[in-house]
Amino acid sequence: MTTLPRLMWKFIVPLFALALLVGCSPAEQVKPVTPPTPSVSSTPTMKGFDGKMLTGKFIVVLSTSEGDITVEIDADAAPKTATNFIVLAQSGYYDQLTFHRVIPGFMIQGGDPNGNGTGGNSVYGETFEDETDDANALMAIGYKAGVIAMANRGPDTNGSQFFIMDANYDLPPNYTIFGHVTAGQKVVNAIARVEKSSNDMPVEPVTFSVEVR
Template identity: 50%
Template sequence: MAQEVVLDTTMGSITVELYTEHAPKTCKNFSTLAQRGYYNNVIFHRIIPNFMVQTGDPTGTGRGGSSIYGEKFEDEINPSLKHTGAGVLSMANSGPNTNGSQFFITLAPTPWLDGKHTIFGRVKSGMRVVQRMGLVKTGAEDRPVDQVKILRARLVEADDE
């Protein structure tokens, strides 16, 4: 059973497939937070065209958020997983082993992030929604002028295909 999470956003729905074998602790954190409603009504506070869309901070500042393990938890870097293109689901951090609740989805290859950010899934459907997000007008600190937010995050148990 592959685990999936649907992010219902103000711009449409995005389904992400979680890499539970490669990053079990990160996936458990993400899916548990989603199940608890932690990501509901959380904005995408940072959007950079041709790079990534970032969310997961309930304070909306980019400096908040916590994990189910307490404050921060360690990286789960897997050398076989790389930021090779658009649609990679990866943890945002402020240095090694500082994972909390913030995450991003890539809009293009970002190889300079390899080995620094835990990749824990990929966009399975809704990539067009993510691409549209990457085009929204932003202001200071790459913050969208008009709010883009996760209305609801929900778990889906999917059969392996």
């Protein structure tokens, strides 16, 4: 959704608004964990993007190796982010990618073709700007269980990586919220609790593909 607990990958997200944490882990005393931060790929791609911003709401299904997650994407709230996600999904970009970072009580992160938090481009080339201001009504919700948001490595560095909240969590409003889970939150919870290595990567890959309904 990029920064999270533990400095581990090239992807780093500001922990508390300033620290860039690429895979942070919660501190001994509860500190906000930030979503992992994607690194910039060098090859811009458009992946079928026609230059038009989408509007309205879209239903997508993430078919994961642990079950299905249904998500409503709101292009009215975050048009550039929603358009990026939908166009990538329709192009097959997300097919058989993995949730490479999972943290129970926080979130699950995926969308990196490298599978380790270091890759991913947007349909606009490499990265694009945040949609975290008052124009995005979803930001007022905060990072509640079931929210889907973009992972980043700092301001205006969104690519293809995203995260889904496993539980309510107090994060700074630095990650663009663009939808929420409407069915399958138990699958999110299960993915967040699979066996994982010390860098929060599942021992057995958790794969997913995205279908736009």
